[in-house]
Amino acid sequence: MTNGMRTVLIIDDEVVLADLLAAIVEGANCQPVVAADGTEGLALALSLSPDVVFCDMSMPGLTGAEVLRAIRDDPSTTHVPRVLVSGHEHPDLPAIGAHAFLAKPFRPDAVLHLLDSLLPQQSELAA
Numbered sequence: 001m002t003n004g005m006r007t008v009l010i011i012d013d014e015v016v017l018a019d020l021l022a023a024i025v026e027g028a029n030c031q032p033v034v035a036a037d038g039t040e041g042l043a044l045a046l047s048l049s050p051d052v053v054f055c056d057m058s059m060p061g062l063t064g065a066e067v068l069r070a071i072r073d074d075p076s077t078t079h080v081p082r083v084l085v086s087g088h089e090h091p092d093l094p095a096i097g098a099h100a101f102l103a104k105p106f107r108p109d110a111v112l113h114l115l116d117s118l119l120p121q122q123s124e125l126a127a
Contacts, residue, residue, distance in 0.1 A: 005031040006119055007048060011041030011067060012056040012085065017104065021054060021085075024111045030119075038062025045071045050080060052118050054102065057086035068097030081118040 008025045010032055012018040022032035033048065035041035038059045045053055045067070053071060057064035064084060071077045084090060084098035085106070093101060100114055 005029065006051040007031050007033060008115070009033050009035065009041065009045055009048065009050040009053045011035045011038060011045075011053065011059070011064070013037050013059045014056065017056075017085075021106075021111065024108045025115070027108075028112055028115050030115065038064065038067040042067050042070050045077055045080070046074060049077055052081045052083065052115065054083045054085050055098075057084055057088070057090070065096045070097075072097040083114055083118070 008030045010018050010021050012021070013036055018034045022034055025032040033044060033050065035044050039061050041055060042062060055064045055067050064086070068082045068084060071080060071082055082098045083100045083102050084093060084096055085102045085104060087104040089101065089103065090096055093099065100118065102110060102114060
């Protein structure tokens with residue numbers, strides 16, 4: 001997005017959890033962008049083409065599954081890694097449009113591990 005930082009889109013209607021996730025992402029030297037619902041999140045995903053998307057499952061309006069599938073199915077964002085964030089496991093992540101799952105409540109080290117596994121390393125970005 002800016003300053004060569006990797007952008008992480010966080011889509012969650014629970015402000016406290018979205019802010020916590022944003023703080024963890026900032027600590028990993030990434031630029032968080034927060035959307036308060038699925039409609040806003042999808043619009044941001046399509047306009048920003050972030051490096052990673054964390055999306056809550058249960059939201060008013062568009063559900064997390066609807067958002068993640070739309071991001072997956074759009075040619076401009078199909079490459080973006082997508083993480084489903086939920087208090088309930090979902091056995092078929094590919095059907096939902098997600099690459100990974102983050103259980104609520106989450107621990108900072110789990111978020112950092114996901115970021116490490118989904119984002120290319122800085123040395124790969126420079127190549």
